[in-house]
Amino acid sequence: MIKIIPATVNDARIIHELAHAIWYPTYKDVISLDQIDFMLEKSYTEEALIAAMEADVSFYILLERGFPVGFMSLEPQKECLRIGKLYLLPNTQGKGYGKVFIDFAAEQALKAGITALELNVNRNNPAYGFYLKQDFEVVESVDIPYYQYVLNDYVMRKPLQP
Structure with missing residues (x-):
């Protein structure tokens, strides 16, 4: 049984711990260890997460049997709903949870x-193929x-159909 719940500032520690458990195995073959450490320190401290939440970024946690296994952040933009972060523990990847998060984001947008x-994905990240399967298209390489x-x-x- 899975469930998506809104995260609050009280959940910043959970997201921080998930990020540390996810980033190393996810990015070890994509970027340097120094860059992983730097990105975690810049974006995933409890303070940084709380600041993002207070700046109107919505975070959600995906629970599997009551245990947090992933998180996503959403931020409304002028022409789109931006998925700033979408991460799942490696042992839950391939279970359809990424699609559950994408479908949830689409519902929120509509x-x-x-x-x-809209989202950004590292050009060397295997998640790129997942996003293509979810009907995302590359609009720009940056x-x-x-x-x-x-x-x-x-x-x-x-694009989403109302």
Whole structure:
């Protein structure tokens, strides 16, 4: 049994712990260990997560049998609902939970009158193939300077039918 629940500032520790459990196995063959450490320190401290929540970013936690196994963040933009983060523990990948999160995001967008989802994915991340299967299309290839690193991403968009 799975369930998606809204996260609050009280859940920042859970998201922090999930991020640390997910990022190392997910990105070890994509970016350097130094960059993984840096990104976790920049974006996934409890303080950084709480600041994002207070800046109107909505976080959600996916529970499997009552245990947190993934998280997602959503942020409304002018023309789309942006999926800022979508991560699942490696041992839950392939169970359809990513699709559950995407479908949930689509529902939230349509409820708000928004007709597209958008996200960035590292060009070397295997999740790129998953997003293609979920009907996302590449709208742009970007190289984003981020402190001493460069984020090599695809911007992907999925149109939604009301």
